[in-house]
Each structure stands twice: as structure tokens, then as C-alpha cells.
Amino acid sequence: MSEFLLVFRRDYKTKEIQPSPEKLQEHLAHWQVFFTSIKDKVAKPIQRFDPLGKIVTGGTSTADGPYAEVTQSIGGLVIINAADYDEAAAIAQTCPVLELGGTVEIRQAV
Known part of the structure; x- marks a missing residue:
């Protein structure tokens, strides 16, 4: 098993795409x-x-972050144990941040 960093990113700035309070709950x-x-x-x-x-x-x-040209910012992260990138990606594909147009960045510890 190796350690993999999962970084959760999404657009927290653009008001038009933010979920309603009910959807957020x-x-x-x-x-x-x-x-x-x-x-x-x-x-x-x-x-x-x-x-x-x-x-x-x-x-x-x-300066206030994230970078001006980037709309997504880091909302959180977790370090998991997985056999390889494929297993880490399979876990990332179930992440709720994807429901709101976000992304999950995966990095293996070296």
C-alpha cells in the first residue's frame, strides 16, 4: 500500500453556481x-x-488567494492508503465534490 493525497477543489466564488442552502445540506x-x-x-x-x-x-x-486566473480553490484534503493510482482514482470518482463541478487531484507520496 502507498499513501495518496486527494485534494478536493471547487469553485467557491462564482455566486451563480453555488448550491442553495437545501442543496448544500x-x-x-x-x-x-x-x-x-x-x-x-x-x-x-x-x-x-x-x-x-x-x-x-x-x-x-x-495577495488573497487562490490565483486570480483560477476559479477553483482547495476545500479540503485527505491522505489515503491505496494499492496504486487506479485504486486511488476509483475512490476519488466517488467524491461528492464532483457533484458540484469540482475536481479531485491525486498525488502519490514518494
């Missing part, structure tokens, strides 16, 4: 199901992040 319930389904695969505690953040560039420049 339903969506959050899907996250509970998702995390329950992968509990035996989780290698590190699940962590959620503020979708806004800051970007630091050379010198002393700091």
Missing part, C-alpha cells in the same frame, strides 16, 4: 457517506481548509 450529507465509506483507507486525519487563503510570491508580496 444534501451535499454535506453525501460527504459524510463518502468519508464513512473510505474510513478504512484514511492514512491521516481528514482536514478541511478555508477556500480563500493567501498567495505569497517573491519578496514581501501577499
